[in-house]
Amino acid sequence: MCDKPMSKMSKFQVKKLFVYLVLSLFVIWTVGPFIWMVSTSLKHYGDIFTPVPQLIPRDKITGQVYVTLENYHYVIEMKGLGRAFLNSLLVTIVVTAFKLFFDSLAAYAFARIRFPGRDFFFFIVISSMMVPGVALLVPRVYITRLLGLYNSLWGLIIPMSMSVFDIFLLRQFFLNIPVELEEASMIDGASRWDIYWRIALPLAKPALALVAITSFTWHWNDLMWPLVILTDAKKYTLPLALALLASGQAPRPHYIMAGATLTVIPIMIIFLIFQRQILEGISITGLK
């Protein structure tokens, strides 16, 4: 196709080419800042401030191309980002595990077990989705204090350990599992717990994966809640530590970009592994 002369290309093909060109521009616009971030994080301080943007780290004087990891070393060791990384990892994993278990438990009960007041209670719980989280911030901090969880990692985990939206999502999924499957095993003498644990949960794997990925992304990135709950710098999560690093007055983008790269990379890896599920999930649920 390429060896055909331009004049022989149909109008249709020119159009297609144009579409790809425009989309590529959008991709450059979107991905560019990330590349710039990584590039800056790999430079020495002296080579950051150049009159012309230098994508590849190049020594100002000798003109030699290099890569340095000393900015990473500095923010991890000196600025506490290493510890913050571990704190974030711990909190995110525990919150996600809690959410998967407790949300699916409640969702299963709402979908399958019959008990008085079930639908009424489900309605009440679902209507709480309307309340914006920010509006509940102050009383939530207060009750977290009353529970003795203020300024602790548990204070990040327990108040975030369930999600009404996830319950809603999982309930829909459980409702779509054929009842006959569960009844058959009930005849065989399986208990409700067995059915939930051995039949419903394995069948709901796609929905659980979606819950896990959104929960991981959300809590890994969250700034607001750690900001109001933590005072001790040793307990800071990664976004909080990065916010502190980024807010300094002196221009030190090399450190900030190293910190930003550390924050972004784990999520990007997860995203690239699970991109199919994530992209499909968003299209289905309209999740943001």
Added chain:
Amino acid sequence: MRNNSSDLLQVTYPQSKTILRWCQRSRNREWLLGYLFIMPLIVYFILFLLYPTIAAFIYGFTSWNMRTPPVWVGLENYKKLFFDRVAYPYFWHSFTVTLKYVVLAVPTTMSVALVIALLINSIRRMQTFFKVCLYLPVITSAVAVAAIWRWVYDPLYGLLNMVLKALHIQKVNWLGEPAFVIPSLVIIATWSLGSSMLIYLAGLKGIPKQYYEAALIDGVNGWQQFRYITWPLLQPTTFFLLITGFIGSFQVFEIIYVLYGAGGGSIGGPRQSALTYVLYIYNHAFRYYEMGTACAMSFILFIIIVIITIIQFKYVRQTYE
């Protein structure tokens, strides 16, 4: 569904009587089990959803710093917020800033997202590649986004100004000039249009192909196709994005906090030009410890969001019934 299947059981299986009896006997146990399964939710719901909602409402009528017991002041907080320009000089200002941001950011993001969705929908190859790339900013932490853009917007060595210089356009002090603050934030919002794009793409996939085939036979051109088929049929998607976009960007906080707040100095940006409503709530709650006032402001926010949500429900019912 369940009733049907137990009828079915009765017909098909001779031992169905035994099963029914088993069900009867175990009904009480089933109830108990149901409550047991939702027990964590009940505790969580009361502690972290029900109590905070009621408390946010009640504490709005008190003067409270979270350390000493709250003092009842009636409607004082609301009165002061609405009318006392000395005690709360920026209350209405924060509304204006937020509305300006919302009115600019939501339509801009949506229209660019729609254009991209249309482009991606029209190609066969590399769809996933474009989707993945354009979705990256959405999964990025707001703190990292703010940090990255602060560096891109840097007045002297920022990428953007260097590109402008190469194009012989005047340099701009993006984050420092009050007039440019909101547009700069809107650009960041537009940068992360990935989720709107995906939702539009899902909407486009839902339009039956027959319409376009029929239009092709009638000799309709591209613009007419968009104007009379795509756009009207995308209306529910557009409306959904408008509402969720409004609710989401009305609560914008984290990016602005990192760009202007965390330093501790002039929180709210140059001449308070980035003081959005939630940042204002945050300042009063966690900087000045005026929890009562913060609760009153939270409750106002809650009312706004509820009204918008009700409008959405009304509209959705209208379109689908």
